Amino acid sequence: MMKTNIAPVIFRKIQQNVIRERFFAGLNAMLLPIIGILIFIALWAAVAKNIDTSLGEFPGPTQVWEQSFILVNEHKAQQEKAEAFYQRQEKRNAKRVAEDPDYVPTLKIFTGAPTFFDQIWTSLYTVAVGFFVASIIAVPLGILCGLSKGTYAAINPLIQLFKPVSPLAWLPLVTMVVSAVYVSDDPMFSKSFITSAVTVSLCCLWPTLINTAVGVSSIDKDLINVSKVLRLNAFKHVLKIVLPSSIPAIFTGLRLSLGIGWMVLIAAEMLAQNPGLGKFVWDEFQNGSSESLARIMVAVLTIGVIGFILDRLMLSIQRRVSWDKSVSLR
Amino acid sequence: MTKPIQNKTSGLQRHLELSDIGIDFPTAKGPFCALKNLNLKISKGEFISLIGHSGCGKSTVLNIVAGLYQATTGGVILDSAEVNEPGPERAVVFQNHSLLPWLSVYKNVELAVKQTRNGRSRAEMKAWVEHNLDLVHMTHAADKLPSELSGGMKQRVGIARALSMQPKVLLMDEPFGALDALTRAHLQDSVIEIHASLGNTVIMITHDVDEAVLLSDRIVMMTNGPAATIGEILDVDLERPRDRLEMTDNIKYNQYRHAVLTFLYEKQNKIQTVSRVKADIARSKKKSSSAA
Numbered sequence A: 001m002m003k004t005n006i007a008p009v010i011f012r013k014i015q016q017n018v019i020r021e022r023f024f025a026g027l028n029a030m031l032l033p034i035i036g037i038l039i040f041i042a043l044w045a046a047v048a049k050n051i052d053t054s055l056g057e058f059p060g061p062t063q064v065w066e067q068s069f070i071l072v073n074e075h076k077a078q079q080e081k082a083e084a085f086y087q088r089q090e091k092r093n094a095k096r097v098a099e100d101p102d103y104v105p106t107l108k109i110f111t112g113a114p115t116f117f118d119q120i121w122t123s124l125y126t127v128a129v130g131f132f133v134a135s136i137i138a139v140p141l142g143i144l145c146g147l148s149k150g151t152y153a154a155i156n157p158l159i160q161l162f163k164p165v166s167p168l169a170w171l172p173l174v175t176m177v178v179s180a181v182y183v184s185d186d187p188m189f190s191k192s193f194i195t196s197a198v199t200v201s202l203c204c205l206w207p208t209l210i211n212t213a214v215g216v217s218s219i220d221k222d223l224i225n226v227s228k229v230l231r232l233n234a235f236k237h238v239l240k241i242v243l244p245s246s247i248p249a250i251f252t253g254l255r256l257s258l259g260i261g262w263m264v265l266i267a268a269e270m271l272a273q274n275p276g277l278g279k280f281v282w283d284e285f286q287n288g289s290s291e292s293l294a295r296i297m298v299a300v301l302t303i304g305v306i307g308f309i310l311d312r313l314m315l316s317i318q319r320r321v322s323w324d325k326s327v328s329l330r
Numbered sequence B: 001m002t003k004p005i006q007n008k009t010s011g012l013q014r015h016l017e018l019s020d021i022g023i024d025f026p027t028a029k030g031p032f033c034a035l036k037n038l039n040l041k042i043s044k045g046e047f048i049s050l051i052g053h054s055g056c057g058k059s060t061v062l063n064i065v066a067g068l069y070q071a072t073t074g075g076v077i078l079d080s081a082e083v084n085e086p087g088p089e090r091a092v093v094f095q096n097h098s099l100l101p102w103l104s105v106y107k108n109v110e111l112a113v114k115q116t117r118n119g120r121s122r123a124e125m126k127a128w129v130e131h132n133l134d135l136v137h138m139t140h141a142a143d144k145l146p147s148e149l150s151g152g153m154k155q156r157v158g159i160a161r162a163l164s165m166q167p168k169v170l171l172m173d174e175p176f177g178a179l180d181a182l183t184r185a186h187l188q189d190s191v192i193e194i195h196a197s198l199g200n201t202v203i204m205i206t207h208d209v210d211e212a213v214l215l216s217d218r219i220v221m222m223t224n225g226p227a228a229t230i231g232e233i234l235d236v237d238l239e240r241p242r243d244r245l246e247m248t249d250n251i252k253y254n255q256y257r258h259a260v261l262t263f264l265y266e267k268q269n270k271i272q273t274v275s276r277v278k279a280d281i282a283r284s285k286k287k288s289s290s291a292a
């Protein structure tokens, strides 16, 4: 126990300091990003005024802000139209069934031009499928490469060869192969969707594959010895030792892959005119109206925000499955 | 006191035998002969300490017995079967505990228990895990992760995991090397207690002379590498149970201690004196200058 009278005073002082430090740390965490964003917007506004393009002045923050609301309204209007279309159809069908009980009503699908939000949804869906397919190939293959030097030696040249290939080089090939191979009278997915998804997969494979292989091959040797002493069979060895210890590496790969996949998808959609955010950007560019640039800017920011959210999503999954809660994940 | 290499167990039933062990490690500069002509016979329930200077090949011996390394010549025979792969009947307590960091204390031991099931039912397995945690006094921390434990606690769990496999031979590679003196003494007492009640055969590597004398039935002293082998074997003929405090005044204890120290620091001296290093440097300088 403290016997002197000074001790509690010092203690209180220390406590105050700690509280003050925490307060400033919290303030910094909140304040600095906001300051950064404000500076960016100010610079943007200043620079935009001075750039004159053939489509008029480069859009500043205000125009982009306005356009984002217009895009929301367009989407709402389109939804109302679709609603009205289906209601009319239902009424008409009901009437005909009343007149003629044998009549079998057919439902026509509303085919309005996809709005900005439809395109976002398409892109998200495509990247998710492409990324998922790539991951369920890359993770097991990466584990195999990490466990067996032979497999790694066999696959490594292919990895090194295909890793640096731009997705856009794949695109024509994928398009042709998909239209040749994927022939079905009642296709479950559209060809453009398959093309985009496959292109995304091709680019998502490598970071996950490489990181998984590296993670698996650098497992602590002592843990491998533990597995040997316990005589864990191959399946249990992977499940109990290999997977848990390479989770961080696998997730590093997955996050890189998803980031690349999202970038690649936008480019592929622009080039192949496949539905999605990329097509939205391209259409607006072709449109060439005075609002086009502002609308493209909205798309650019949206792409960025979605990319950021996807990464955070992966991070939170990683946090959930990772056993090591003490490491800071960024 | 110290005897030349011979085995006192020749008359007894053979349990574990290291016969003519030699190992070459492939290196960039050709094979490196770490061990040569190493012979040792160990009887059931014996507590053996391996002691020797750093890098002489103690871990290598242990790894060969564990089956993690393959000897280049000779081999290990356990209960008249040759050892050629790792297995739970030769459980290892690793130097840095090697618990699976993503499993709780309980789950770490449970994994070993599940692998060496011996026809136990689910309930019996649970009881067995708890029993082994109790042996090392770790029941209270069963649900903690290894990262939440102190070094000594981790090592206890490592010992519990090894014991839970009911090994014929328990192999320990400097199990207490990384611990402070007080924790180390606690764990030594635990090991004495466990060895007294279970009677496993134990091979333990140590750097600590007191630890070796306090725990062992025999102390195996190794010569310096390369091509290391057994230099001397010391029979420790002290009544069990041995009490740490009484031992400090025990004449025999101090003689044993002295014998080991003599072996390490006179017969196998590795530590060069400052004057000798200086002389070496002077000689090599002369050589290089005369060459130029």
Ligand SMILES: Nc1ncnc2c1ncn2[C@@H]1O[C@H](COP(=O)(O)OP(=O)(O)OP(=O)(O)O)[C@@H](O)[C@H]1O
Binding pocket: B025, B026, B027, B032, B034, B052, B053, B054, B055, B056, B057, B058, B059, B060, B061, B225
């Ligand atoms: N896998 C290996 N490849 C090549 N050389 C090795 C290998 N393992 C051990 N050695 C060599 O064999 C010798 C004995 O090593 P070992 O690890 O058995 O020593 P040790 O007595 O356990 O030392 P310490 O007390 O420091 O743990 C050393 O010279 C080491 O360099």
Ligand SMILES: [Mg+2]
Binding pocket: B058, B059, B060, B173
């Ligand atoms: Mg060692």
